[in-house]
Amino acid sequence: MNTPGKAPAPAPPDTDHDPAAPPELDAAGSGYDFGGATFDLNDPGDREVLRFILSQALFGEATGVYCGRSLYAARSLEAARFYTRQARQELGHLQLFADICRTLDLQPAPPHWVIRLLSAHNNYYPLKVLMEHAIGEGMVLDVFKDLLLQTLPDSDPRVPAIKKKLRVVVREEAEHVAWGEKETRAMLREKPWLREPFLGLVELQLMTLPALVSRIAGSRPDHPVLRQMKPFVEHVSARVREQSRRLGFYPEQEPGLARRCAAMAAGTLLFARSQLARSRSQLDKSYLSELGFSDRTR
Ligand SMILES: [Fe+2]
Ligand SMILES: [Fe+2]
Numbered sequence: 001m002n003t004p005g006k007a008p009a010p011a012p013p014d015t016d017h018d019p020a021a022p023p024e025l026d027a028a029g030s031g032y033d034f035g036g037a038t039f040d041l042n043d044p045g046d047r048e049v050l051r052f053i054l055s056q057a058l059f060g061e062a063t064g065v066y067c068g069r070s071l072y073a074a075r076s077l078e079a080a081r082f083y084t085r086q087a088r089q090e091l092g093h094l095q096l097f098a099d100i101c102r103t104l105d106l107q108p109a110p111p112h113w114v115i116r117l118l119s120a121h122n123n124y125y126p127l128k129v130l131m132e133h134a135i136g137e138g139m140v141l142d143v144f145k146d147l148l149l150q151t152l153p154d155s156d157p158r159v160p161a162i163k164k165k166l167r168v169v170v171r172e173e174a175e176h177v178a179w180g181e182k183e184t185r186a187m188l189r190e191k192p193w194l195r196e197p198f199l200g201l202v203e204l205q206l207m208t209l210p211a212l213v214s215r216i217a218g219s220r221p222d223h224p225v226l227r228q229m230k231p232f233v234e235h236v237s238a239r240v241r242e243q244s245r246r247l248g249f250y251p252e253q254e255p256g257l258a259r260r261c262a263a264m265a266a267g268t269l270l271f272a273r274s275q276l277a278r279s280r281s282q283l284d285k286s287y288l289s290e291l292g293f294s295d296r297t298r
Contacts, residue, residue, distance in 0.1 A: 064090020
């Protein structure tokens with residue numbers, strides 16, 4: 001395994017705390033309990049699994065710069081402030097995960113195709129806030145909060161400092177999810193017809209998870225953490241469906257196959273259309289009213 005290079009100075013965590021931000025973990029709800037199972041940081045097989053997980057985290061944080069495009073298209077001052085704050089936080093996370101890889105002497109690998117797919121930017125704002133912020137970052141939070149914080153062994157002297165960094169990331173990701181949920185609700189109020197394609201898109205997103213799980217779990221049925229990957233992903237899927245219910249586009253009863261297929265077709269169509277969407281700036285049109293001035297120009 002290659003030894004990573006010397007670490008640049010870490011970016012400080014974002015201390016610009018928003019008093020309106022939710023308490024830590026609220027957006028994620030209660031988590032999965034691994035029952036005290038941990039990885040062994042001296043076992044080559046476990047290190048390879050952690051290298052894979054941390055590599056996906058690192059790539060996901062690198063795609064955090066995509067919020068710069070959301071800033072360009074921000075429809076309000078509140079949104080512009082959020083994306084500015086998020087950009088600083090995501091760059092801080094990128095540095096923190098690089099530091100964690102170096103601390104554990106793990107060389108990052110390229111991202112898995114599922115992570116590339118789930119973290120892709122979308123110019124159609126309603127899809128951006130649903131798929132990236134509300135659902136995507138919610139699943140990221142599950143992995144950081146449940147998987148990494150629980151299964152890194154406290155007995156290793158490097159781990160307490162790593163967990164301290166992870167808790168900063170978890171708190172900030174919970175804020176991103178809360179923002180995504182708020183904006184998704186606003187989009188659904190403006191465009192109630194999005195409910196059906198949103199339902200389908202969430203189902204499609206969840207269908208990609210088994211590919212990741214099989215890559216992580218491999219063929220180690222006796223491993224204390226890896227043997228729990230399947231129930232962990234079932235927990236994540238159930239939490240995402242419950243989150244979608246709270247957001248108002250997932251039915252109380254699990255949808256049947258026909259409804260699911262119809263919703264997935266609607267979601268696929270909307271996603272295809274979104275690929276043609278162009279990002280447009282809005283604040284340059286609305287800044288006067290956003291700042292509390294009259295819209296009249298004379
Ligand atoms: Fe992040
Ligand atoms: Fe985030």
